[in-house]
Amino acid sequence: MNPETRQKIHEKYERELQRGERFWPDSIFKDAIMALAIFILLILLATFAGVHDSPKADPSDTSYVPRPEWYFLFLFKFLALYAQIPVLGKIEWIATALIPGLALGVLTVLPFVDKSPRRYYAKRALPLGIMGILVWGMLWLTILAEYPTVASDGSRVPGILQAIAGILLPLLAYTAFAVIAYTLKERAPRAILFTGLGAGALMAGFSLLSMALYPPSHKETVEHPTGLVDQIVAGQDLYSIHCLECHGEDGSITVIQGVPGLEGKVISPINSRDVLYTVNDASMAQIIAYGRPDSGMPPFGKAYNPEGLTRAEIDYIIAFMRYSWDDRYEKPEIKPLYPPLGAYEVPSYEVHIAPIVKRYCLSCHRPGKDSNDYFMDTYENILHSGDNGDRNVLAGDETSFLLQVIQGQPILNPDGSEEIGVMPPSGTLKPEVIEVFHRWVLMGMPRTAEEAARLTWPAP
Amino acid sequence: MRNAWQTLFAWLDERLGLHSLYQNLLDRPEPRGNWWNTLGSASLFLFLLQVATGIFLTVYYNPSPDHAYDSIQYIMNEVAFGWLIRGIHHWGASLMVLVVFIHMLRTFVTASYKYPRELTWLVGVGLLLLTLGMGFTGYLLPWHQMAYWATTVGTQIAGSVPFVGEFILKALRGGPDLSALTLQRFFAAHIWILPALMFALIGLHLYLVIKHGESHFPDKDD
Ligand code: HEM
Numbered sequence: 001m002n003p004e005t006r007q008k009i010h011e012k013y014e015r016e017l018q019r020g021e022r023f024w025p026d027s028i029f030k031d032a033i034m035a036l037a038i039f040i041l042l043i044l045l046a047t048f049a050g051v052h053d054s055p056k057a058d059p060s061d062t063s064y065v066p067r068p069e070w071y072f073l074f075l076f077k078f079l080a081l082y083a084q085i086p087v088l089g090k091i092e093w094i095a096t097a098l099i100p101g102l103a104l105g106v107l108t109v110l111p112f113v114d115k116s117p118r119r120y121y122a123k124r125a126l127p128l129g130i131m132g133i134l135v136w137g138m139l140w141l142t143i144l145a146e147y148p149t150v151a152s153d154g155s156r157v158p159g160i161l162q163a164i165a166g167i168l169l170p171l172l173a174y175t176a177f178a179v180i181a182y183t184l185k186e187r188a189p190r191a192i193l194f195t196g197l198g199a200g201a202l203m204a205g206f207s208l209l210s211m212a213l214y215p216p217s218h219k220e221t222v223e224h225p226t227g228l229v230d231q232i233v234a235g236q237d238l239y240s241i242h243c244l245e246c247h248g249e250d251g252s253i254t255v256i257q258g259v260p261g262l263e264g265k266v267i268s269p270i271n272s273r274d275v276l277y278t279v280n281d282a283s284m285a286q287i288i289a290y291g292r293p294d295s296g297m298p299p300f301g302k303a304y305n306p307e308g309l310t311r312a313e314i315d316y317i318i319a320f321m322r323y324s325w326d327d328r329y330e331k332p333e334i335k336p337l338y339p340p341l342g343a344y345e346v347p348s349y350e351v352h353i354a355p356i357v358k359r360y361c362l363s364c365h366r367p368g369k370d371s372n373d374y375f376m377d378t379y380e381n382i383l384h385s386g387d388n389g390d391r392n393v394l395a396g397d398e399t400s401f402l403l404q405v406i407q408g409q410p411i412l413n414p415d416g417s418e419e420i421g422v423m424p425p426s427g428t429l430k431p432e433v434i435e436v437f438h439r440w441v442l443m444g445m446p447r448t449a450e451e452a453a454r455l456t457w458p459a460p
Numbered sequence: 461m462r463n464a465w466q467t468l469f470a471w472l473d474e475r476l477g478l479h480s481l482y483q484n485l486l487d488r489p490e491p492r493g494n495w496w497n498t499l500g501s502a503s504l505f506l507f508l509l510q511v512a513t514g515i516f517l518t519v520y521y522n523p524s525p526d527h528a529y530d531s532i533q534y535i536m537n538e539v540a541f542g543w544l545i546r547g548i549h550h551w552g553a554s555l556m557v558l559v560v561f562i563h564m565l566r567t568f569v570t571a572s573y574k575y576p577r578e579l580t581w582l583v584g585v586g587l588l589l590l591t592l593g594m595g596f597t598g599y600l601l602p603w604h605q606m607a608y609w610a611t612t613v614g615t616q617i618a619g620s621v622p623f624v625g626e627f628i629l630k631a632l633r634g635g636p637d638l639s640a641l642t643l644q645r646f647f648a649a650h651i652w653i654l655p656a657l658m659f660a661l662i663g664l665h666l667y668l669v670i671k672h673g674e675s676h677f678p679d680k681d682d
Contacts, residue, residue, distance in 0.1 A: 019492065020493075023489075024486040031502070042555065051543075059637070064605050111577075116574075117575065122680075131565070240578075363470040
């Protein structure tokens with residue numbers, strides 16, 4: 001840049017200063033308002049949106065689908081799309097190192113590459129066009145990150161549509177920009193603008209198409225407990241599923257009964273001071289994860305047992321054991337799962353069935369689990385879904401499959417083989433819980449507490 | 461008669477040079493600006509807010525695989541207003557990435573990186589990288605599933621660089637796998653190394669901004 005140009009730039013700037021504002025108070029005022037707005041926004045987010053933690057890290061649980069912070073999602077998606085390009089897609093470092101590296105490099109040396117003194121927007125169509133397409137592409141890749149690259153039926157079409165939107169079209173646009181800038185010279189800005197807008201519209205179009213045709217696969221939204229009370233309750237649920245048969249509901253069993261291979265085995269009650277005072281949390285977690293192979297307790301850690309417990313789940317069980325049995329811990333007040341039924345009371349879905357199902361059935365009866373497609377996540381689904389949806393829950397009918405299987409009567413095929421086993425498959429429900437299901441079905445499955453309040457048990 | 465405040469001010473001014481500070485830093489002329497010009501100072505505000513809330517979090521946080529998760533739960537459930545401070549730090553990090561990025565876009569669109577502000581831009585790119593680095597290292601600290609596996613994949617990506625990838629991977633993780641060493645490293649980077657660099661670069665950035673003045677919005681003659 002020659003001295004005259006520089007001189008001119010400085011003179012122009014001086015003139016702008018003449019008709020400008022003061023840093024204090026004019027600019028500072030706006031800055032302060034902005035800072036205040038940000039602060040308020042953050043307090044609102046912290047209060048109402050909160051922070052969503054997942055369970056504690058568990059190195060053995062490799063099935064976990066990693067999800068980076070949202071501002072790295074576009075890179076994740078880009079890598080996923082790039083990897084399906086034939087041949088080139090196998091050379092991973094082009095996408096992981098070369099392309100991001102190039103982009104960053106260009107950004108870094110930008111002032112030394114784009115040396116022309118022109119600053120007005122219309123005179124800078126090329127750099128603005130390149131940046132525009134880049135940011136637009138990042139935006140769509142971020143949105144697409146929620147959507148599958150390979151459809152659930154194995155079709156590659158969504159990935160192809162997305163790759164067109166996120167990789168091919170930007171490349172074509174850049175090529176077009178370069179050609180236009182070289183050939184049209186003076187008339188280039190207008191052409192670049194229209195090419196850019198066209199490419200942008202196509203990118204949006206292909207992204208939206210893929211989103212409309214291939215919606216995100218139903219995500220497993222496993223709620224995970226945060227507060228101490230929730231953790232203790234979760235621990236109790238897990239304990240009743242996994243430990244109850246050997247250690248008993250309150251951990252007091254000293255002689256195992258009814259467990260094949262361990263019949264009559266004498267064990268120390270795990271709710272005793274002997275165990276709770278001598279075993280600290282870390283050793284307790286190890287006992288549960290590794291089991292006691294010599295004495296017959298199976299390992300429950302994910303690393304040894306694919307169906308097993310995650311590190312977080314083991315911690316919940318320990319929290320349950322401590323706060324329930326260890327007299328050094330004061331148990332916080334925990335609401336019962338559902339309010340106990342009065343002698344003539346009829347249970348409702350909202351108040352009774354929903355929490356019971358959540359604790360005892362939902363772990364298997366939700367999308368993604370193999371349970372005859374009987375999803376128990378909503379009222380309608382409990383009534384109608386499942387391979388035997390027309391037989392599971394029938395108002396006033398004792399032979400409803402649900403009532404039979406929770407009372408220890410499997411449903412048999414004509415040839416005598418089991419069509420539906422007893423539910424839940426391991427262990428049995430407490431009599432009071434079975435009674436809740438029983439009254440609910442016989443009284444016609446009232447949904448709300450009000451509907452239930454209009455009925456009395458038993459029906460006249 | 462001068463009141464006590466004026467006397468105090470005069471005394472301090474003589475020794476600290478308050479008046480010339482005021483003239484040089486605050487009472488400057490500027491080209492006419494608009495709300496886009498607040499994004500730089502908004503980044504600064506967010507950075508300082510992150511520093512303040514971050515310091516509070518280190519009081520309770522414990523960077524070891526056994527205790528990191530529980531110490532965060534403790535902050536969320538037991539410490540008075542811990543949830544608020546952590547919430548602000550969490551959302552502030554996201555917002556800072558967003559604001560810094562838009563700030564970069566605005567200086568790009570107005571071509572503020574051109575003569576004489578090339579170095580301001582260069583330092584800015586450094587700041588953008590550091591901001592992302594803060595996000596990346598901070599994400600692992602709660603040691604939950606999402607963080608653990610995202611970082612596993614993230615460091616793997618860094619490890620795929622030809623020739624030096626293996627070295628980068630080991631340097632980031634402190635071994636072949638994510639371990640206590642990784643957490644310790646990310647913690648050190650997140651609370652000492654990266655913030656120190658950021659302080660230095662922000663200082664330089666601001667010096668350059670004041671030295672050259674903010675650029676004006678270009679018109680047809682530019
Ligand atoms: C922690 C991050 C950053 C902080 C705290 C920061 C702070 C600031 C402040 C306070 C200003 C003056 C007000 C304004 O124009 O908004 C400014 C200007 C500027 N920043 Fe940044 N910045 C950061 C990141 C960046 C990045 C990532 C870039 C670009 C790569 C950048 C490039 C510039 C340029 C070129 C100017 C001059 C603008 C002008 O004169 O009009 N900064 N920065």
